[in-house]
Amino acid sequence: MRLSTKGRYAVTAMMDIALHQRVGPVTLADISQCQGISLSYLEQLFAKLRKGGLVEGVRGPGGGYRLARPANQISVADIIQSVDEKLDMTKCGGRGNCSQGEKCLTHQLWFELSCNLYRFLSEIKLDQYVNRPDINELVKKQDIQYGRFLNRPQAIA
Amino acid sequence: MRLSTKGRYAVTAMMDIALHQRVGPVTLADISQCQGISLSYLEQLFAKLRKGGLVEGVRGPGGGYRLARPANQISVADIIQSVDEKLDMTKCGGRGNCSQGEKCLTHQLWFELSCNLYRFLSEIKLDQYVNRPDINELVKKQDIQYGRFLNRPQAIA
DNA sequence: TAAATTCCTGACTAATTTAGTCAGGAATTA
């Protein structure tokens, strides 16, 4: 069982945006450099996040992406599902027709696993991590290392 | 996030064996036909399950595979890990060097998810499902449909 | 209005993983 980088990248990028909310929109170029994710690939992911209603794009200089709703209303489950990762572990998509129209031997097991997983991830909202001191330490370090937001008046205020 | 058929097949096959424990060893040919899994592919999986110490092979006519230890001591986590599926969702394998030698922004998140997942799956033992009436119903149906164990004296006793 | 910046889109390619095939050998039982 694995999490593809697709889901991992999406959550990381969203976290980056959430952590810089007060600074204003965050560019994909910044996220790309800072988190080590290909820019073109990020663009693909953000097309989905936008369709999923999680972010808003702001074009032009000074633009970037920002959260479409407050960080405490965006869960990790929302993000992962937006980029097409399923949280459903059943073979049949929960329909119960996995073995010749009937439930297979392990249907119940995967179903319960999926519920557990979904419950866990949908209870974690972005703001929980944004408010953690250890995470904020990390971000500050990164920002300095890459000289982010030096050209943004808002960032200083 | 997804569970590959590798893990799903392995757990299904193990469940099949556990459910027929009293009948004796179960052949891969039977599992293949009954659960709709390619025989050659099953053989690959069982090579790993054997190396993982979860099953024992019995060669020759009347042979097959049986559990290497009691069903209440084999967890779903054991099975999945035996066939090389990881339950670790971190990028770094838990080492914490995901972002230039340091923990990445989302390290903690994936780490906690992995713990949750592992805890859940390692608490589910095969015997829990073996003792469920609904599952036993299913198996009985399957056995009749495919005429399994008609040639086994033990099965009748 | 022109130039710079940034989002935005779609088509394409490369790499990896998953799933499955095939051929043949080894042990065991009857």
Added chain:
DNA sequence: TAATTCCTGACTAAATTAGTCAGGAATTTA
């Protein structure tokens, strides 16, 4: 000795993931 079944390794096909590339659209700033 013949049948059955495990057991192994090498190979192939399909799917998914990850990433590239080229170019256009909107917006801001000078």
